[in-house]
Amino acid sequence: MNRSLAPMLSLAALALVALYLFPIYWMYISSLKLSGEIFAQPPTFIPDNPSLDAFRWIFERENMGRYIRNSLIIAVGTTFLTLVLGSVGAYALARLRSFWVDAALVFILLAQAFPEALLATPMFVIFREFGLLNTMLAVILATTTKTLAFALIILRPTFLQVPRALEEAAEVDGCTPFTAFFFVTLPVARTGLIVMAALAFIMAYGEFVYPSTLLTNGNLQPATVGLYAFVGAEYADWHNVMAFAAVFSTPVVILFVLLQRSIVSGLTAGAVK
Amino acid sequence: MSRNTTFSLMLAISTGYLVLLVGWPVVYNFILSFQDVTIRNLGNFNRPFVGTAHYEALLANPLFPKVVSNTFFFVVGNVIVQFTLGLGVALLFHKKFPAAKYMRGLILAGWILPPMVVGALWKWMFATEFGVVNHLGVSTGAFAEKIYWLSDPSNALFAVTASNIWFGLPFNFILLLAGLSSIPEDLYEAAELDGAGPFARFWFVTLPLLKPTMLAVLCLGIVYTMRAFDLIWAMTKGGPVDSTLILPMWSYKLSFEFFRFGEGAAVASMSLIVVTVVALVYVRVIRSEYQA
Numbered sequence: 001m002n003r004s005l006a007p008m009l010s011l012a013a014l015a016l017v018a019l020y021l022f023p024i025y026w027m028y029i030s031s032l033k034l035s036g037e038i039f040a041q042p043p044t045f046i047p048d049n050p051s052l053d054a055f056r057w058i059f060e061r062e063n064m065g066r067y068i069r070n071s072l073i074i075a076v077g078t079t080f081l082t083l084v085l086g087s088v089g090a091y092a093l094a095r096l097r098s099f100w101v102d103a104a105l106v107f108i109l110l111a112q113a114f115p116e117a118l119l120a121t122p123m124f125v126i127f128r129e130f131g132l133l134n135t136m137l138a139v140i141l142a143t144t145t146k147t148l149a150f151a152l153i154i155l156r157p158t159f160l161q162v163p164r165a166l167e168e169a170a171e172v173d174g175c176t177p178f179t180a181f182f183f184v185t186l187p188v189a190r191t192g193l194i195v196m197a198a199l200a201f202i203m204a205y206g207e208f209v210y211p212s213t214l215l216t217n218g219n220l221q222p223a224t225v226g227l228y229a230f231v232g233a234e235y236a237d238w239h240n241v242m243a244f245a246a247v248f249s250t251p252v253v254i255l256f257v258l259l260q261r262s263i264v265s266g267l268t269a270g271a272v273k
Numbered sequence: 274m275s276r277n278t279t280f281s282l283m284l285a286i287s288t289g290y291l292v293l294l295v296g297w298p299v300v301y302n303f304i305l306s307f308q309d310v311t312i313r314n315l316g317n318f319n320r321p322f323v324g325t326a327h328y329e330a331l332l333a334n335p336l337f338p339k340v341v342s343n344t345f346f347f348v349v350g351n352v353i354v355q356f357t358l359g360l361g362v363a364l365l366f367h368k369k370f371p372a373a374k375y376m377r378g379l380i381l382a383g384w385i386l387p388p389m390v391v392g393a394l395w396k397w398m399f400a401t402e403f404g405v406v407n408h409l410g411v412s413t414g415a416f417a418e419k420i421y422w423l424s425d426p427s428n429a430l431f432a433v434t435a436s437n438i439w440f441g442l443p444f445n446f447i448l449l450l451a452g453l454s455s456i457p458e459d460l461y462e463a464a465e466l467d468g469a470g471p472f473a474r475f476w477f478v479t480l481p482l483l484k485p486t487m488l489a490v491l492c493l494g495i496v497y498t499m500r501a502f503d504l505i506w507a508m509t510k511g512g513p514v515d516s517t518l519i520l521p522m523w524s525y526k527l528s529f530e531f532f533r534f535g536e537g538a539a540v541a542s543m544s545l546i547v548v549t550v551v552a553l554v555y556v557r558v559i560r561s562e563y564q565a
Binding site: 007013021023039042086090106108110118120178208228241263 | 286378447525
């Protein structure tokens with residue numbers, strides 16, 4: 001590698017990353033602008049009078065706290081259910097060899113591919129039959145289909161990498177196959193499970209179609225639906241909208257910053273193998 | 274319990290969940306598409322069978338070719354641009370330079386945002402009067418005057434596609450980078466010793482070995498782009514004048530805004546067939562790599 005070229009590449013890469021992340025920067029600075037400045041001509045790239053007015057507004061007037069709480073309920077519920085079902089299923093997929101496993105893998109991939117908008121109608125009817133419309137449970141169950149399919153695909157390579165010898169040793173010591181899985185395999189697969197939980201959380205937190213379809217009670221709506229109500233109407237107070245978007249996104253951004261490296265390796269291991 | 278029984282039970286629980294909540298809705302959808310279903314009889318099962326009436330009505334609907342062409346443009350545009358840009362950036366980040374590892378994770382920040390947020394953000398950026406895209410375009414001379422991005426039917430699809438490209442680019446980038454990293458370094462060294470320049474090395478070493486990854490990324494790209502909903506819904510809700518309406522969105526609108534559940538189900542079934550075909554191709558691609 002030509003030594004003098006390396007710093008130039010760094011610069012090029014930095015420029016690309018900055019260019020790509022510009023919209024996120026724009027979201028945050030728009031949220032710090034005052035009502036008048038948001039419509040300044042030309043737009044300012046650094047706020048003249050940074051202000052937290054927009055943030056005050058969304059918490060006092062737009063129920064931001066309630067929306068975030070609902071989003072978190074859905075996200076945590078879905079992540080928990082996905083962790084349980086996903087670890088159990090992915091482990092079985094990693095250890096079993098049969099026609100049924102191959103068929104299951106194809107089915108899971110297909111399930112992952114289906115757009116939610118298309119499953120919304122039957123989901124609506126099914127949950128209506130069970131009297132579960134307008135419950136968080138329905139939304140969690142529906143969202144888990146999306147995250148579970150993804151989790152099974154992502155976790156299988158993780159379990160494939162855990163040596164069977166560990167489980168066999170545990171069984172010699174008196175464990176059943178299931179307790180060996182629970183007490184030996186799971187701790188070893190800890191990192192993969194954390195990554196999967198993070199990805200499931202991110203996916204469930206940003207879910208829109210299922211809450212929008214299955215919940216008509218405004219009190220239960222998560223922030224995605226709240227944001228849409230803001231944006232769908234011809235609302236012109238963009239600094240409020242951006243503040244909403246910024247506050248809503250921040251938990252996910254923080255999670256990402258903390259687990260960035262592992263998320264990247266988790267994604268690449270699962271999708272191309 | 275024997276190992277096999279335990280494992281089979283574990284598999285059955287997880288797969289069973291998906292069969293119930295994904296498989297059954299798909300079948301149900303298919304059945305619905307052959308029935309006359311309105312908001313009144315949605316609750317009970319008194320639904321007259323109408324055969325292929327919905328499908329025929331859809332094919333005769335002037336909106337159908339428009340939605341199909343929107344979907345085609347949106348998907349093809351997204352996949353090609355995301356792939357090409359993703360590959361370019363991946364090739365850059367594959368080289369070794371200071372802070373490469375740190376910066377490449379940062380790019381993923383766009384992909385992890387809720388798609389609704391991305392849609393809202395780009396709606397603001399594409400705003401005609403005060404949006405930053407028009408400002409930068411006009412002040413750098415790229416545009417002669419401010420463009421009506423989201424209110425003009427001839428521009429809206431382009432704006433929506435561009436936004437989704439921004440959203441999906443990191444995913445392509447990361448997977449292609451992983452694929453590039455799996456190509457052994459010695460092959461490049463050997464090629465260099467044989468006198469191959471950078472372009473020849475790319476053509477004869479990188480491309481052939483990257484092919485499985487590229488195919489996988491293209492298939493996943495098509496599948497994930499077909500799932501786009503939140504982003505477009507936020508920006509244009511399918512408008513103006515249905516210029517950004519893609520197949521899955523049309524199905525949703527038919528069912529939940531016009532309450533024509535039978536037709537919505539018919540559109541859904543057609544879309545599901547398309548998605549299934551692509552997904553099966555993806556499975557094939559992964560399989561052949563697995564066995565190779």
